[in-house]
Amino acid sequence: MSPQMIPSAGAGSPESTSVAIIGDGVAALIILGVLSHAGLPPEAITIYGDSPQPLANLTRCAQAIGQERMRSESNGHLAPVDFPGLAWVDSWQRRTPWPAVASIFDRYTPPFALICRQAERLAQRLDFDARRVRVRVADVCRSEAGSPGFKLYDDREAQVGSARHVILALGHGGLAWPAELEPWRDDPRVRHAYEPGQFEPGQQVIVLGGGMAAAHVWVSALRAGCQVKAVHRRPLRRQPLNAARCVFTSPGIRAYQALGPADRDQFLKRVGGGSFPWRLEWEMLWRRARRHGDFSDREGCVMGLEASAPSGRLRLKLEEGDVIEGDALVCATGFRNHVERYPLLSRLICRHDLAVHNGMLSLTDEFTLPGLNQSQSICGVVGALARWALPIADTFAGIKYAARRLTPQILG
């Protein structure tokens, strides 16, 4: 598809307020909602990306692991205003009080389908597609001196647009694989949890990881009639959300933002380790499977993988010389969000000498890139790349939090 010049008002006119959102996934939809709710006219916002629809990546990953319910609770949704939460919406749509009652006890998790329906309605109401330019932005540069703004270029270095403010909503940087398993990525017996695949009844499946994706894969594989051997680096951790609840609000966020760089690093490592919620149906399934010998789990670090024959069984080698055999291996090891996985960011880091801390962009606590900001023209970051400023930045609530803090900086 050939690049298009941005049709939005204000393109090339430094005095107009315009926002370019780089990335057209779920974060872009949330940002569009927040900015529109704050009063920014729709024609002042343009979204750049080449996804078929905002929830394309999220849907693909959810389908791959068989996820039917979200981990988030009633307020973990895409709309710019928190009320009504999805529990109320679900109760109203199904004419039953139970979702709302469950929400009072923090037991409600919305169905994935409800999130998809909300995304469709929101995209329609906000005219998401009309705001979108279907091009992948490969570079962002400052406009000429004296005029605040940015110019956007595609991978053929053709300018595709310009804007006073830019928000990077680039999503995840790709699937994370253990280094020892990189040579096996093309083997049909080995796949990542977020890649599509089928389980065959009777298979022995080795699953690496101890987080939400791993838990879903264990459930899917057991329901398909497989035997599951789970391997995880750290002790399994059960918690309702992917971080302590106070990290989602001021008390926890202020405490986090008061930490120095080394302490933030430690905190992010602790929060970033996998976990999953306690769910009765899961626990009962795993307990039954353990009793029948169909499910086992152990802690261990992967040292290597080999096959007993070219299309034979796999042998996963762990530290201390242990070996686990299986017919298939699934890596539920999440995403790799190191800045080097983003070509656009690599260019920005080189050009503007942006600070990077252990592979993470070092943002201000207002979610902007200090090396790129000028008065009345900011470059904001949301999503997984913003975890330095907010540990839960890669959640719906975190994206909304960041968008709400960028809004006054954009509106001026």
Place this chain on the structure above:
Amino acid sequence: MCFTFAGRVQTRLMALVGPALLAGLLATIHRDPDYWKLFGVMAVVGLLLDVGVYGWLITYQPRWVSVLLAVAEFLIVKWVVEWPYPLEIRLRTRQALMFYAPAWIVGWATIQALLPTLFVRWAEDGGELVHLPIRLIRNVAARIGRPADLRRSYLSAAALLALAASPWLVVALRTPPGQHFTGLLIAEGWHLDALAAATAAVRDTGAYTPVGMIGGVARALRWPPLGIYWMAWGAAAFAWLLGLWRLVAPRNRGGVLAITAGCLPVLVLPAPWLLALSLIIWLAALVPWHRYRRLAAGIRRLAVGCSVIAIGVWFFAWLRIPAAPLAYVCEADWQALAWLRQSVPVGRSVSAEESLFWLAPALGGHPKTLTEGANSVRLADGDDCDAGQVLFRHADVCVVASSAISP
């Protein structure tokens, strides 16, 4: 939801708007201002609990906990409403419930629906709607600590107070039948002076001192000033220990010594002094005193000395248990002193023998005198009651008029 301190207070105030309107409506319909008083009690109880308890103990407050807290608050409000004074609310429980339940629902709807809709950042900002200066907030918040630290320090301060006050608790539990516990175990002189001023303030209005406020509360509630005095002492002691715990934080030997030293004021100081100290320690939250090394070193040396004295005083309190002369007052003396406080005009002095001589100003509200005069009455017992004009008698204790005055 996780609230900040300021967020709790601001959210509570916003949630009270609906109940205020409801109180006004009911007061107008029924032409009964008691609904306003009930609303006032509901608001004050809620705010005090927010600032004094919830903000410290509850980090994350799920909705079901809010429902349980509402039930607990209703029981507290009901208890306060049943006090005969000073509010004199004459609503029945059913009437109060008919206001409280809808008022709570309106407040809850405000929090669940109205605030998130009108203020999109309300939940993320911990319930805050108006943001105080960031630097001040961050400084004070950093000094006070993280949510987990708040709960730990609150419970630790309560446990430390219980430990420091354990001799008093034992004496109170050992109160013989027919006796009243006065709380006077050690440092009786200071407490007697403060009690005398508080009891005198029950009659005087307009004293805006700590003792004046204690007397004012006793006057308003028509409760014995002794009870109000020890409640004030307990609250001040807790606030002092909590402030000390938060600001010093016993992460090292110096911190432990400072906390132990902090028990010394609790053991010996009367309530007004403790109230002043607790105010000072919380104001100190704004001053980064630990940056001044000489000051910090001096305070550490002082803490060592005070902690040794505090431990000694505490053991001394235990040793005094069997022998404290003013710890108990018999029922007859108690009634006589209450009569003195309530019925004898201001300006009279009291003469008495033995322990009653010292208790007369503190519990009777009149200055003591060694000699009878025109303006004095005498506390007497036994045969002495037959020797003069008896103004009051209970069992074998009486109040006798001075021979120079008429009753």
